[in-house]
Amino acid sequence: MEPLALAEAEQLVERPLDANNGSAAPSSPKHIANPVVYQLVRVEGDGRLVPATDDEVMEVEDMVDDDKCQISSVADTVQIEGSISNEELSHGSSDLKDSEGGPQSGNSKVNSQKFNARLEYIGVMLEKVKKEERLRLSVGERRHKGENSSQKAVPQLSPPANDSSTNQSETSGKCLKFSDRAAIAKSSSSVTFISSKPDFSKIKGEICLDNLSIKELHETFRATFGRETTVKDKLWLKRRIAMALTNSCDVPTTSFTIINNTLVKNVSEEEECGMQQSEEAIKVDEKINSSCEDSPIISLDDQHRDVSSSGKREREPEEHELKNESPHTEITEQTAAKRVRKPTRRYIEELSETDTRELNGRSVLAVKTGGHCQSLRSHDQPFQNIGLDGTTVVTREDSFGGSGVQVPFVSRVRGGRRPRKNFVSLLNCHPSGSVAAELITKALEVCVSQQESENVEIAVKDTLPSEQHEQLVNSETEEMVNSCSRQQLQSAELKNLGSRGNDSDDVTMEPSAKGAERRKHHRAWSLSEVTKLVEGVSRYGAGKWSEIKRVAFAPYSYRTSVDLKDKWRNLLRASFALTLADKGDKNLRKQAVAPIPTPILLRVRELAEKHSQTTPHPSISKLVSPSARTVEDDRSGYL
DNA sequence: ATTAGGG
DNA sequence: CCCTAAT
Numbered sequence: 001m002e003p004l005a006l007a008e009a010e011q012l013v014e015r016p017l018d019a020n021n022g023s024a025a026p027s028s029p030k031h032i033a034n035p036v037v038y039q040l041v042r043v044e045g046d047g048r049l050v051p052a053t054d055d056e057v058m059e060v061e062d063m064v065d066d067d068k069c070q071i072s073s074v075a076d077t078v079q080i081e082g083s084i085s086n087e088e089l090s091h092g093s094s095d096l097k098d099s100e101g102g103p104q105s106g107n108s109k110v111n112s113q114k115f116n117a118r119l120e121y122i123g124v125m126l127e128k129v130k131k132e133e134r135l136r137l138s139v140g141e142r143r144h145k146g147e148n149s150s151q152k153a154v155p156q157l158s159p160p161a162n163d164s165s166t167n168q169s170e171t172s173g174k175c176l177k178f179s180d181r182a183a184i185a186k187s188s189s190s191v192t193f194i195s196s197k198p199d200f201s202k203i204k205g206e207i208c209l210d211n212l213s214i215k216e217l218h219e220t221f222r223a224t225f226g227r228e229t230t231v232k233d234k235l236w237l238k239r240r241i242a243m244a245l246t247n248s249c250d251v252p253t254t255s256f257t258i259i260n261n262t263l264v265k266n267v268s269e270e271e272e273c274g275m276q277q278s279e280e281a282i283k284v285d286e287k288i289n290s291s292c293e294d295s296p297i298i299s300l301d302d303q304h305r306d307v308s309s310s311g312k313r314e315r316e317p318e319e320h321e322l323k324n325e326s327p328h329t330e331i332t333e334q335t336a337a338k339r340v341r342k343p344t345r346r347y348i349e350e351l352s353e354t355d356t357r358e359l360n361g362r363s364v365l366a367v368k369t370g371g372h373c374q375s376l377r378s379h380d381q382p383f384q385n386i387g388l389d390g391t392t393v394v395t396r397e398d399s400f401g402g403s404g405v406q407v408p409f410v411s412r413v414r415g416g417r418r419p420r421k422n423f424v425s426l427l428n429c430h431p432s433g434s435v436a437a438e439l440i441t442k443a444l445e446v447c448v449s450q451q452e453s454e455n456v457e458i459a460v461k462d463t464l465p466s467e468q469h470e471q472l473v474n475s476e477t478e479e480m481v482n483s484c485s486r487q488q489l490q491s492a493e494l495k496n497l498g499s500r501g502n503d504s505d506d507v508t509m510e511p512s513a514k515g516a517e518r519r520k521h522h523r524a525w526s527l528s529e530v531t532k533l534v535e536g537v538s539r540y541g542a543g544k545w546s547e548i549k550r551v552a553f554a555p556y557s558y559r560t561s562v563d564l565k566d567k568w569r570n571l572l573r574a575s576f577a578l579t580l581a582d583k584g585d586k587n588l589r590k591q592a593v594a595p596i597p598t599p600i601l602l603r604v605r606e607l608a609e610k611h612s613q614t615t616p617h618p619s620i621s622k623l624v625s626p627s628a629r630t631v632e633d634d635r636s637g638y639l
Numbered sequence: 640a641t642t643a644g645g646g
Numbered sequence: 647c648c649c650t651a652a653t
Contacts, residue, residue: 520647520648522647523647543642543643545641545642546640546641546642561640561641561642562641562642562647562648563647565641565642565643565644566647566648569643569644622644622645
């Protein structure tokens with residue numbers, strides 16, 4: 001059962017780290033004789049195993065170093081080839097390495113351990129799955145075969161084989177935490193399964209994934225995989241769909257036009273995957289999907305059964321063998337065959353934008369793409385989450401991006417690959433202990449402290465006269481925590497500034513920020529800062545931010561030259577907006593905070609104009625029209 | 640390392 | 647505020 005994650009690390013062929021790392025042939029993954037197929041699963045509070053969400057899969061993808069290991073995944077199944085990069089995972093920390101020290105056991109184990117920890121961090125585990133097994137599962141055969149079903153070892157979070165003696169207790173502790181976390185995720189009504197099945201009829205002909213909105217991509221995704229996804233990463237969605245439709249993992253990250261199941265590349269290269277092949281693949285898929293009316297996803301029931309039925313899987317799965325099975329790859333149709341280099345960037349941002357819009361009920365541009373890409377659109381019907389047996393099944397959904405309960409750790413809201421660094425630092429901090437647990441705890445702490453500090457700040461604001469409190473605001477909560485007396489405001493500022501200068505990471509990094517290297521805490525611009533900025537610009541001119549930073553913002557380590565630049569841009573917007581909108585409406589907007597004093601804005605405009613005469617000025621139109629949002633951010637600062 | 644711009 | 651590209 002080798003339940004746990006990479007318990008069988010040995011099977012992850014350790015690929016020697018070639019000296020000429022990187023440069024060589026980046027795009028040609030090394031093939032290994034026995035790739036191991038894993039299924040990313042999450043352990044629910046009650047011990048059930050559920051497929052990882054797409055988001056979680058993405059997390060894992062991000063965790064793996066392309067050069068050292070190839071990880072290709074489709075839905076909740078991943079295939080890992082090569083070894084998990086040692087540097088990636090250990091990054092300095094040598095505890096595990098040393099402890100495991102076995103000559104031959106070597107890095108594999110070490111890596112797997114760390115990899116495990118990281119997986120737990122994002123809340124999932126890798127469960128080794130045999131292709132046949134997985135196929136069976138996906139087909140839902142067991143539903144009909146009953147107990148005959150395979151017995152996937154249920155990772156009751158049993159300690160990794162390799163850490164038998166030493167970490168027994170630690171491991172259990174970690175597991176416990178993990179369970180808690182899983183429970184949290186669960187409560188968010190996340191995990192669920194869909195019973196709808198792929199509907200290829202909706203995705204035939206020509207499809208221009210490039211032109212689809214996220215909403216449309218979701219529809220296509222559903223049509224392709226027979227289930228919903230909450231991933232908002234367009235690129236990810238497009239690639240996944242493209243891979244499925246072309247039955248190939250060899251999908252570029254640029255063009256996503258698919259005609260007759262063949263990916264049409266810019267170069268108009270027909271490439272090896274001919275239409276026939278593709279169609280055949282589709283057929284296979286359909287066949288699979290029709291063999292059971294279940295989705296390619298394991299149902300909760302099944303999953304549960306697996307969990308409860310401890311044992312090891314004995315009997316060999318029946319022949320569900322796929323004809324196109326290659327000797328080197330144990331992958332199923334869905335998993336697609338070739339390895340793919342995951343897209344480097346994640347553009348998760350736009351999604352949140354879209355989401356918000358949709359939530360507001362006005363998903364205007366959803367269909368803007370027009371008729372070019374026929375299909376999809378007309379199939380908006382809502383689908384039902386009803387199981388074959390009529391039972392209602394929960395919809396599979398991740399707990400992260402959704403409206404559900406927020407899972408503290410794993411902040412993929414922005415920067416796609418952040419987690420990596422976080423992991424490393426965390427691992428380094430707690431190399432020996434239950435990393436995951438620590439992480440969770442930390443993360444939670446962060447949230448709390450974060451809120452508290454916010455409140456404190458507000459309270460202070462209300463108490464102090466603007467000028468003074470402003471300083472406090474500047475120094476931010478950090479100082480508050482240090483019991484900064486309100487009486488010595490001025491001195492306080494100096495103090496704060498001082499400390500700030502030394503500690504590069506003030507509140508920004510927050511006590512346990514390691515957990516999530518949160519983005520720079522929003523630092524509201526105080527009036528004094530704005531003033532300094534304006535003065536600086538008037539003195540040195542817009543553009544000399546480095547200079548201005550140095551002279552006027554020396555103490556404010558949190559204000560980078562870029563920040564100044566951004567702020568200035570915002571000020572410009574504000575100033576022009578002011579002009580255009582007849583400054584009388586200061587009150588119209590229910591701004592929680594005071595707007596930037598008109599005089600200052602006027603000054604800004606002055607400077608802007610003066611400057612524009614000197615230097616070729618782009619276009620004010622862009623500045624003013626695009627978004628009032630920025631302006632909003634701006635004035636939402638000081639009081 | 641800085642800047643300019645777009646997101 | 648973040649990220650990139652260009653410088």
